[in-house]
Amino acid sequence: MSEYDDRVAVVGLAGRFPGADSVPELWRLLRDGVDAVHDYTEAELRQLGIAPGLLDDPALVRSGGVLPGGALDGIAGFDADLFGFDAPDAALLDPQHRLFLESAWEALEDAGCDPRRYDGDVGVFTGISTNRYFLFHLLGNPAASDGRPDDWEAQLATRPGADYLPAQVAYRLGLRGPAMAVQTACSSSLTAVCVAAQSLLDYACDLAVAGGASVSLPRHRHTPEGLVSPDGRCRAFDAAAAGTGYSTGAAAVVLKRYADVDPDRDRVHAVLRGWAVNNDGAHRAGFEAPGADGQAAVIAEALARAAVSPHEVGYLEAHGSATVVGDAIELSALHQVWRTAGAAPAGSCALGTVKANIGNLDAASGIAGLVAAVRAVAEGTVPAHVQFHEPHPELGIETGPFAVPRTLRPWPHDGSRLAGVSSFGLGGSNAHVVLEQAARPAPASTAGWHLLPLSAHSPAALAEACRRLAEHLETAGPGTHLADLAYTLATGRRVLPYRAAIAAHEPAEAAAALRRAAAGPQRPPLPAAAGPELHAAAESWLRGEDTDWTSYLKNRPGRVCTLPAYPFRRRRHWIDPPAHRAADRGGPA
Structure with a gap:
């Protein structure tokens, strides 16, 4: 590397995916080779507002990725109060905005950053799909017009889209x-990551949130040799x-900026x-x-x-369009790059795509691929391509350096793990990112008593936060360090009005105290053995004061760690499509 360090660290991850409510759940889904694409029932399609005219069309694709919670509840639920929306405004808000707001909150938590206390500028870079909720549910709907059913121009001005x-x-x-x-079509979210990374190096901001969201209801039709799969599955590079x-x-x-990492x-x-x-x-x-x-x-x-040779890359998270033409062009481009470095051993680079497990997230597909690749380089494991059974005979995929793994496999190379992530948008906008595994520092000493402060927007959310953290401690295993939990909770969480605090010197004791705190409403007393400094910090926190965590933690060990995310109190905020769309034949997906 040059003296100037132009690397960028990924310090926070979050997301909601088909079959997975978090990044750890997504990684388990990928490791287990789960096909998370959902086959809709007739009742679910009607509940989603799919009109009878389209339901009768035999070309309708009746499958797609569904978020945990159900076909409708997975996208209709939102913790509006936490984010400062009243119920009518929340019902009019694009569900993609709601999903990304929650993901951004959780990613900042995972990074151990409370923006209100962060000493620096935090940027945000996003890419989302078309606001189909507005097109199919709100436009022309008296239930969404505030008593002005003909004022659609005003609605267009007040129903913000991707740019807002x-x-x-x-x-x-x-x-x-x-x-x-x-906005670069399917490559939007990975392009957003590239723009964010460059903004950091240009010192336009000190921390950056980047990614995307897509809500796609089942209104796609399959046509022979067309873009859309008949059963909603992405079988990239496969004969089928x-x-x-x-x-x-x-x-x-x-x-x-990697140079700014402490x-x-x-973490x-x-x-x-x-x-x-x-x-x-x-x-x-x-x-x-x-x-x-x-x-x-x-x-x-x-x-x-x-400054990486193609031959050093052990895994490539492909765009994986799953069309014969698209897959052939992507493989041709890869071979063109790899040939510049000379002959490579057959099968030396694993080739996969998260689309095989969860489907194509459109504008959010690139960020989903990046998250999967981050976990792969961190774990040193390449997930199986769950939809790959026989290589497509026209692609010649088995004649070069690329191999599509049919089973979970270890990293192909020794040494530092490197991966590439591709995302290509309709219209020709391409993005590619090269990832490297991060060094794993030795854990610090965690002996002694530790204070775990929690806060939430409501008593119910606080109790749920205590329960989730207790369950995490009960199942996390021997690598759990209370010093890391104490540091992360004190410095990396939004300070909210309802608070709890427990003290412990080992995980089982902390889990038991959190269970008691969740059962409330009385505050469980802190053990006397925890000492006066810890007691003083806890009392300050519980009184609702602006606790001086910087001074309290100055000489205490601990680094940011992944903990259960904030327990959003989601309520349904949804407007059904207008009745006059009963003859809807589909239109834009």
Whole structure:
């Protein structure tokens, strides 16, 4: 590396995905080879507001990714009060905004950052899909018009779309860095990560939240040799590939200049070594057709920026369109880049895509792939491609350095683990990121008593936070250090009005005390043996004061760790589509 360190650390991860309510749940789903794409029942399709005219169409794709909680409840629920929305405004808000607001909150928690106490500017960079909720549920709907059913121009001005999401996040979470919408079709969210990383290196902000969201209801139709798979599954590179299948989800990462990482306090999931964004230009078959030269150029540029040879990359998270043409062009671009470094051993780079498990998240597909690759380099494990059974005969995939894993496998290379992540948008906007595993520092001493402060927006949420943390301690295993929990809770969580505090010197004792706190309403007394300094900090916290955690923790060990996320108190905020759409034949997906 040069004297100037241009690496960027991934310090926070969060998301909600089909079949997985968090990043750890997504990783378990990938490790276990779970097909999380859902086959809708007729009742679910009607509940989602799919009109009879479309339900009668035999070409309707009746499958897609569904968030935990159910086909409708997974996207209709939102903790409006926590984010400062009243119920009518929450019902009019694009569900994609709601999903990303929650993901941004959780990603900042995972990074150990409370923006209100962070000494620096936090930027936000987002990419989301079309606001289909507005198109199919609100537009022309008297229930959404505030008594003015004909004033649709006013509705368009007050129902913000993609360009308003980053400003919404900045306002609701108190972020004062750049707030930018990045819209490049399917590559939007990974492009947002690249823009965020460059903004950090340009010192436009000191911390960056980046990612995207997509809500896709089942209104897609399959046509022979078309873009959409008949059963909603993405079988990239497989002989049975028949198109992509759209899903719903959201994810966010928090990024920080690697040079600013505190090795004693910060936790780094992975490192961005290089990234690049370009467009295919006119050198392709048509506007909707991808270009091999453009894809090869963006991958080569990212690798060059990272000072990495293609042969060092052990895993590549592919775009994986699951169309024969798209897969062939992507493989052609990869071979073009790998050939520049000379011959590579067969099967030396594993090739997969998270789309095989959860479907295509459209504008959020790139951030989903990045999250999966971050976990892969951190764990040193390559998940199986759950939809891959026989290689497509026209692709020649088994004749080069790439191998699609059919089972969970260890990292192909010794030494530092490197991965690439590709995301290509319709219209030719390409993004590629090169990831490297982060160093794992030795754990600090955790002997002695530790104070665990918790807070929430309501008594019910506080009790649930205590229960979740107790369950985490009961199941986390021997690598759990109370010093890390104490540091993360004290410095990296939003300070909210309802509070609890427990003291313990080992995890089982802490879990039992948290169970007692959850049962409330009385505050369990702190053990006398915890000492006067800990008692004073706890009393200050419980009185609702602005506790001086910096001084309290100055000489205490502990670094940021992953803990259960805030327990959002979601309520349904949803407006059904207008009755006059009964003859809806589909339209834009």
